[in-house]
Amino acid sequence: MGEPAFLILTALAAEPKHGYAVIEDVREISGGQVRLHTGTLYSVLDRLRESGLIEVEREEIVQSRLRRYYRLTGAGRERLAVETARLRRNADAAAARLAVRLMPGTGAA
Amino acid sequence: MNEQHEPDGRLEWWYTRLLALFPPGHRAEYGDEMLGVLLAGTRPGQRLPRLGEAADLMGSAVWMRLGGRGAGAVDSRWADTAAVYGLVASLLLVLAPARYVAADMLYAARLDGMLLRPSTGVLVSMLLWGLAAAAACTRWSVVSAGLAWAGAAHQVWLLAAAYPEQPELLVRRWWMVVLMLSAAFALSVRGRVRGGSVLGGVRTGVLAVALTVLTVLPAVEVLLAETSRHADGGYEIASWGGYQVKSFLGEQPVHGALSAALEAACVLALLGCLIGLAPAVRRRLPVLGMPALLVLVTVPSVFEGFLMSTVRFDPPVLLAAGEWAYLVLLPLLTLLVGVVLLERAERHAHLVGLGLAAEREALLRRTGAAS
Numbered sequence: 001m002g003e004p005a006f007l008i009l010t011a012l013a014a015e016p017k018h019g020y021a022v023i024e025d026v027r028e029i030s031g032g033q034v035r036l037h038t039g040t041l042y043s044v045l046d047r048l049r050e051s052g053l054i055e056v057e058r059e060e061i062v063q064s065r066l067r068r069y070y071r072l073t074g075a076g077r078e079r080l081a082v083e084t085a086r087l088r089r090n091a092d093a094a095a096a097r098l099a100v101r102l103m104p105g106t107g108a109a
Numbered sequence: 110m111n112e113q114h115e116p117d118g119r120l121e122w123w124y125t126r127l128l129a130l131f132p133p134g135h136r137a138e139y140g141d142e143m144l145g146v147l148l149a150g151t152r153p154g155q156r157l158p159r160l161g162e163a164a165d166l167m168g169s170a171v172w173m174r175l176g177g178r179g180a181g182a183v184d185s186r187w188a189d190t191a192a193v194y195g196l197v198a199s200l201l202l203v204l205a206p207a208r209y210v211a212a213d214m215l216y217a218a219r220l221d222g223m224l225l226r227p228s229t230g231v232l233v234s235m236l237l238w239g240l241a242a243a244a245a246c247t248r249w250s251v252v253s254a255g256l257a258w259a260g261a262a263h264q265v266w267l268l269a270a271a272y273p274e275q276p277e278l279l280v281r282r283w284w285m286v287v288l289m290l291s292a293a294f295a296l297s298v299r300g301r302v303r304g305g306s307v308l309g310g311v312r313t314g315v316l317a318v319a320l321t322v323l324t325v326l327p328a329v330e331v332l333l334a335e336t337s338r339h340a341d342g343g344y345e346i347a348s349w350g351g352y353q354v355k356s357f358l359g360e361q362p363v364h365g366a367l368s369a370a371l372e373a374a375c376v377l378a379l380l381g382c383l384i385g386l387a388p389a390v391r392r393r394l395p396v397l398g399m400p401a402l403l404v405l406v407t408v409p410s411v412f413e414g415f416l417m418s419t420v421r422f423d424p425p426v427l428l429a430a431g432e433w434a435y436l437v438l439l440p441l442l443t444l445l446v447g448v449v450l451l452e453r454a455e456r457h458a459h460l461v462g463l464g465l466a467a468e469r470e471a472l473l474r475r476t477g478a479a480s
């Protein structure tokens with residue numbers, strides 16, 4: 001799973017959100033590091049819908065335009081949990097190796 | 110969120126032009142929504158799309174045009190329906206012949222001690238559709254589609270080879286050709302869903318059990334039946350449960366009380382499985398199945414004269430251009446009209462729903478403002 005998909009699932013984990021709210025939330029979650037563009041967002045949303053990880057919660061008309069709210073499905077929640085655990089393991093492994101190199105007397109720089 | 114300012118009309122025009130680069134399927138599904146998001150992200154006074162945004166839109170559109178994932182090329186409701194239809198039609202195409210082959214073999218073995226050997230054509234067809242159905246239950250969608258197209262091509266080849274001598278065979282089995290082609294087409298639809306996953310575990314189980322019971326019932330009836338030979342060469346068949354059927358070999362399947370009860374139960378179970386599906390899938394299944402059904406129902410009466418007369422001539426009379434047009438156009442037009450009518454009805458219902466929701470929201474706002 002790529003970073004955009006992971007961040008979009010994370011943005012939808014707490015509550016259903018519409019497209020623009022997802023973009024804003026992803027920017028906040030990533031500390032301003034990731035700015036999702038609209039083309040990418042809807043490409044990933046479509047893929048996540050097709051995979052059954054998210055679904056449309058409701059639709060409404062705002063300023064004469066369709067607005068859809070997306071939410072995680074059960075499968076999406078499970079997938080996000082699995083992905084989170086995987087990333088945590090990787091991060092822990094990286095942190096552990098960095099800690100070894102920084103210990104005095106180990107030849108670390 | 111920059112929804113307070115009114116976006117520039119020129120900017121909206123630019124975004125609309127950029128969105129036009131996307132494939133029609135993606136545009137139909139997300140175009141309006143994407144435009145809303147793009148306009149919501151604009152700055153006051155902005156008149157042109159930002160470079161990064163425009164590049165992203167163009168890149169995504171080209172990627173999807175080249176067949177990249179997330180192209181939204183197929184409406185997910187149609188993809189789900191195609192997955193279910195492809196699986197069910199494949200199962201029917203393997204189990205329907207199996208039902209009669211098994212019963213006929215037992216029939217011959219019991220009455221005359223003969224060992225009937227089913228034709229190679231039937232066996233190959235059953236094998237191809239059986240493998241296609243099995244692959245449709247897995248993630249091997251390409252294999253499943255390939256086997257289904259091979260099954261359809263095999264049937265067309267058999268009928269084409271027999272056509273100069275037996276044109277009536279092609280007319281009588283045309284519904285099978287339509288069913289096979291529609292099943293192969295359904296299994297080729299892009300999408301990563303499987304028929305089993307759309308149906309759900311319980312419904313797939315019920316479907317499999319009901320179809321299996323329907324398949325083995327005639328053979329069981331033959332095993333349970335009591336037979337007696339007549340002087341004229343015919344047989345008196347006493348089915349289990351009291352039904353009497355006077356029959357010659359292979360002329361009529363034995364149909365006793367067991368079949369009467371279990372067939373009705375199985376058909377009800379099958380209908381229950383399909384009725385329990387999501388409404389969008391449930392509405393679409395008849396649209397996909399209608400072409401084959403309509404051919405099956407109308408061809409015997411429309412071609413009654415042809416079927417009766419062609420066998421009396423040597424060489425037989427072949428189909429005229431108008432008759433070919435009927436066989437080819439009827440299923441195609443039935444599918445087309447079904448799709449158009451369904452899409453129109455759903456679009457209408459959707460817009461009515463949105464309008465009602467907007468009215469309710471406006472009423473709530475007015476009530477809130479008044480209080």
